Amino acid sequence: MSAKQPARPRALLFDLDGTLVDTAPDLARATNALRAHHGLPALPYETIRAQVSNGGSALVTLALGLERDHAKHDSARSFLLDAYGQDVAAESRMFEGLAPLIDAWSVSPRAWGIVTNKPRLYAAPLIEILGLAPGAFLCADDLPVKKPDPAPLWEAARRIGVTAEECWYIGDHRRDIEAAHAAGMTAVAVGYGYLDEEEDIHAWAADHVFDTPAALAEALGY
Numbered sequence: 734m735s736a737k738q739p740a741r742p743r744a745l746l747f748d749l750d751g752t753l754v755d756t757a758p759d760l761a762r763a764t765n766a767l768r769a770h771h772g773l774p775a776l777p778y779e780t781i782r783a784q785v786s787n788g789g790s791a792l793v794t795l796a797l798g799l800e801r802d803h804a805k806h807d808s809a810r811s812f813l814l815d816a817y818g819q820d821v822a823a824e825s826r827m828f829e830g831l832a833p834l835i836d837a838w839s840v841s842p843r844a845w846g847i848v849t850n851k852p853r854l855y856a857a858p859l860i861e862i863l864g865l866a867p868g869a870f871l872c873a874d875d876l877p878v879k880k881p882d883p884a885p886l887w888e889a890a891r892r893i894g895v896t897a898e899e900c901w902y903i904g905d906h907r908r909d910i911e912a913a914h915a916a917g918m919t920a921v922a923v924g925y926g927y928l929d930e931e932e933d934i935h936a937w938a939a940d941h942v943f944d945t946p947a948a949l950a951e952a953l954g955y
Contacts, residue, residue: 741953741954742899742900742901742919743843743844743895743899743900744843744844744845744846744890744893744895744899744900744901745835745838745843745844745845745846745900745901745903745953746845746846746847746848746869746886746889746890746900746901746902746903746918747845747846747847747848747867747902747903747904748786748847748848748849748880748902748903748904748905748906748909749847749849749851749856749859749860750785750786750849750851750927751785751786751905751906751926751927752828752903752904752905752909752923752926753827753828753831753847753865753903754825754826754827754828754859754860754863755825755826755827755828756785756821756825756859757778757781757782757785757927758778758823758824758825759817759820759821759822759823759824759825760781760785760792760817761776761778761781761782761785762816762817762823762824763792763813763814763816763817764776764781764792764795764796764813765781765796766812766813766816767792767793767796767797767809767812767813767816768796768797770812771796771797773796773797776795776796780795781795782927783927783928783929783930784927784929785927786905786906786926786927787906788850789810789813789814789817790806790810792813793806793809793810793813794806796809796813797809814855817855818854818855821855821858821859821862822858822859822862822863825859825863826863827863827865828925828946829946830945830946830947830949830950831946831949831950833950833955834946834949834950834953834955835865837955838953838955844868844869844893844894844895845867845868845893846867846868846869846870846871846889846892846893847860847865847867847869847870847871847889848869848871848880848885848886848889848902848912849871849872849873850872850873850879850880850908851872851873852872852873852874853872853873853874853875856870856872857870857872868892868893869888869889869890869892869893870889871885871886871888871889875888876888880908880909880911880912881908881909881911881912881915882912882915883912883913883915883916883917885912886900886902886912886913886916886918887916890916890918897916897917897918898917898918900916900918900919901918901919901921901941902916902918902919902920902921903921903922903923903949904921904922904923904926905922905923905924905925905926905927905928906926906927907932907937909922910922910937910938910939913939914938919940919941920937920938920939920940920941921939921940921941921942921943921949922934922937922939922941922942922943923942923943923944923946923949924942924943924944924945925944925945925946
């Protein structure tokens with residue numbers, strides 16, 4: 734947990750995969766479907782989980798060893814995303830403890846939103862199925878730029894009527910922290926997300942680090 738006492742924000746903005754929702758089971762299913770399509774055995778779940786926040790291209794590289802500049806990378810990525818899109822919420826759920834946090838936060842009422850690098854094609858049905866109703870919802874293809882560019886965070890703050898300085902941006906990837914700093918928001922890193930074993934979350938220079946949803950909720954007074 735963070736060494737300094739957090740100041741309570743007016744608004745919370747969340748990354749989606751690995752921060753708000755545990756989407757790894759469905760993305761692992763799609764990744765291993767790609768492997769099976771190429772006659773390869775399934776990879777262990779934890780191996781895939783560690784790469785989920787790096788996006789579909791990273792999962793293709795993990796599954797088949799094809800880097801982004803490989804001639805077959807894009808077609809493999811399309812196969813993976815098609816497999817994923819068939820059911821984006823078969824097993825995906827909010828991380829335990831975050832639903833009551835958001836419920837309590839919203840009753841106050843306080844604003845919250847989601848800023849993700851996930852394409853809207855997959856993100857929108859996911860949050861609809863899970864019954865989430867963020868005040869702002871920015872996806873990878875909503876603006877010309879995406880994280881770590883700060884523009885999506887600024888737009889989310891504008892939509893919910895707060896300044897950047899009044900927001901916490903919460904994420905499980907280094908680019909989330911970079912985006913939050915660039916936007917002038919309080920940068921919050923969570924350690925329960927999709928971290929590679931070699932990744933040191935404390936090296937990201939986040940303003941606060943919380944290892945569990947419960948620790949995040951406690952810092953917010955819940």
